[in-house]
Amino acid sequence: MGLPIGLVATVVLTYALNLPYWDDYLVQEQLILMKSQPTGRQKLWHLFDQHWEHRIVWTRLIFAGWYKLTGSLNYYGLTLLGVSGLVGLFAMLTRVFWRMNLPWLYLLPVPFWLFTLQSHENLLWAMASIQNFWVLMFALGSFYALAHPTPKARWLALALAVLATYTSGNGALVLIAGGMTLVWQRMKEERRKGAVRRAGKEESNSHLQIAGPSVFRQRWGFVLIWGLVALMSIGGYFWGYKRITFFPSPFRYPFTDWIKAYFVFFGAFADPYPYSGAGAYGYENPLWLTIALGAILVGVGAYCLLWGVRGRKGEESTTPLSSPSSLSSPSSSPPFLPSSFFLSCFLFLLATAAITVYSRVGFAGPGYLLQGRYKIYSALMLVVVYLFLLYRFGHNRWPAIRWGWAALVMLTIGQSLFTDYLCLEGIINQHRRTTAEYFNFLVNTPTDQQRAVGSVFTPTEPVFFGGQVAQLGAKSWLLLPTTDKLNRFDTQRFMYWIEKSNSVNPSIFTPTDGTYIYMTSGVNTYLFPARPLRPSPTALSGLDGYFRGAGIRAQVLQEHLKPGTYRFGLLTNRKGQLDLNMTSQTVTFTGL
Structure with a gap:
């Protein structure tokens, strides 16, 4: 019981x-x-x-x-x-x-x-x-x-x-x-x-x-x-x-x-x-x-x-x-x-x-x-x-x-x-979303508002992006050459749908590892966790093989975005080692 x-x-x-x-x-x-x-x-x-x-x-x-x-x-x-x-x-x-x-x-x-x-x-x-x-x-x-x-x-x-x-x-x-x-x-x-x-x-x-x-x-x-x-x-x-x-x-x-x-x-x-x-x-x-x-x-x-x-x-x-x-x-x-x-x-x-x-x-x-x-x-x-x-x-x-x-x-x-x-x-996915949302808060929230939040909340959680928030939020990423591509990009009601076949995926023991969708307009920057695929819908593949070695799909919820023209990238985390590759995919979001 x-x-x-x-x-x-x-x-x-x-x-x-x-x-x-x-x-x-x-x-x-x-x-x-x-x-x-x-x-x-x-x-x-x-x-x-x-x-x-x-x-x-x-x-x-x-x-x-x-x-x-x-x-x-x-x-x-x-x-x-x-x-x-x-x-x-x-x-x-x-x-x-x-x-x-x-x-x-x-x-x-x-x-x-x-x-x-x-x-x-x-x-x-x-x-x-x-x-x-x-x-x-x-x-x-x-x-x-x-x-x-x-x-x-x-x-x-x-x-x-x-x-x-x-x-x-x-x-x-x-x-x-x-x-x-x-x-x-x-x-x-x-x-x-x-x-x-x-x-x-x-x-x-x-x-x-x-x-x-x-x-x-x-x-x-x-x-x-x-x-x-x-x-x-x-x-x-x-x-x-x-x-x-x-x-x-x-x-x-x-x-x-x-x-x-x-x-x-x-x-x-x-x-x-x-x-x-x-x-x-x-x-x-x-x-x-x-x-x-x-x-x-x-x-x-x-x-x-x-x-x-x-x-x-x-x-x-x-x-x-x-x-x-x-x-x-x-x-x-x-x-x-x-x-x-x-x-x-x-x-x-x-x-x-x-x-x-x-x-x-x-x-x-x-x-x-x-x-x-x-x-x-x-x-x-x-x-x-x-x-x-x-x-x-x-x-x-x-x-x-x-x-x-x-x-x-x-x-x-x-x-x-x-x-x-x-x-x-x-x-696992919600754990990853929580971490990514905190990055979005740090990058896109004005300093005075962050200071006000600091009066009621002191973060103690170590995050994989650590001291690299300012670097990842830099405008220069918008102009960098293309080094990767998405397999699929669709615009749907309330969201963008993204697929990538060769990707880095997390395990249940390292949930914040893996691939994240990176979006920047030069003014605002966001991370959205990609969701790793399972071997099959009902596969009982144990804990070590819970996710596939590669292959992700991601949904970017538009409600989290501010209007702008965004360029997409793929940020991978391997035990704290970050690698960001930009794609040629762009989208203009005007609001819900």
Whole structure:
């Protein structure tokens, strides 16, 4: 059971860097802005500034707190802190499993779903891990607390739901799902009490008590409080909200593709590759398989919602989980309502998929939902469905259940480990991108801005370009003679596509070695890591032969470029020895 956790921990500890990556630079800039504000009120105001579609208050608090405590941001430490949210998520789900009083062996597939390198984007990216893992930690923590019908637990659930709202764009759904679950709990309780009254098991004056305002406040007061806080929190989220207008419209694709994307979002665990769409070099994602798995999981989720809403008699007593002894095991624990937990989880996950599809399918169709940053939702859906089925049927002695469980475990472990091996490519490439992006920052950022960054971040990471930044950024490279050529250059939507057959490639032990795409306009200079090719899409070629000896493909994302006419070169790194060869390829970029 510790194998998948150990594998992910080893990879993160080995390949994470004390360097910012992608949106880390934006969070870093926001910290500098907040730090420069003269009053606490202004600092607090900027804490809630919009970040793309999100309000990432939690992420900014973590960055600011780290800086305040240590005097400098450390992206290695921040990444570990972010990944700890995944560990906390597993602990929360383990707690739910513990309440089921089932043999611990049944927990075996859960870590193999959650801890995989499919989440390679989140695992090495400080702000993304803090946002994407912790919003799930807050969501399930809120739902778990909400399943305990005690005042303290419900106030905790509300606090976690508000925190989730200001952690990620889908966090507001925690308030909505939690509110719906609260209403369901109260209606279910009213039905139960009505049935008892009709059976003549309450005092004759019970109708007077139920009609009284104090009883109404007791039963519906917190529901109203939750609704009021939800309105205020969601209203605050959208106060001054600006729609991102340059994101592609989802209406570029037919509604049938939206449906496919919805299932792909949940079935992504079935895809073993690290990339999809234009990023899938030399392989084709099994989209049909992800759609099939997603449809099954959505079907179970819909069944849970229907089963919960119908409120079958005795639904909380179908297993020993809800018997008086097990509901409070140990006896000092408060009662736990499992159907409330599962209802909240499915409402949240199904709604999250809907808003993600609407906001992202326009980029590249259904396959875009296979990106590593989203795959944690497929894993979580698998876990929640699995725990729900255990809750409903796990205590039955049917032989088919045991054989089915054994087959599921074997498939899960095999897919998880196979995925880890293939997605190691994503880890290596992201490590290389992080290093190259830091070069771009050093070369293209004005001195005064670099000085401001230096006030909150002191780099400690050795980089392969070392003291050669100024030399590599010199204008003279633009005019040097041609000494190499590209095998292919294409202009595509949002990117340039480059191929080179004879190249220097890294290994998993020297990830920053290899070939980088060099671009210079005489004003701005950029490095983009070329992606080394694998021997074949599913080759199990060990660790030493993980990449081919030569052969790269590269994608230059245009969003990183400033307008200008650029000339391309190839920079190779062999254990710190750099060699730059210029090609005749040029391109004029005018903007997105």
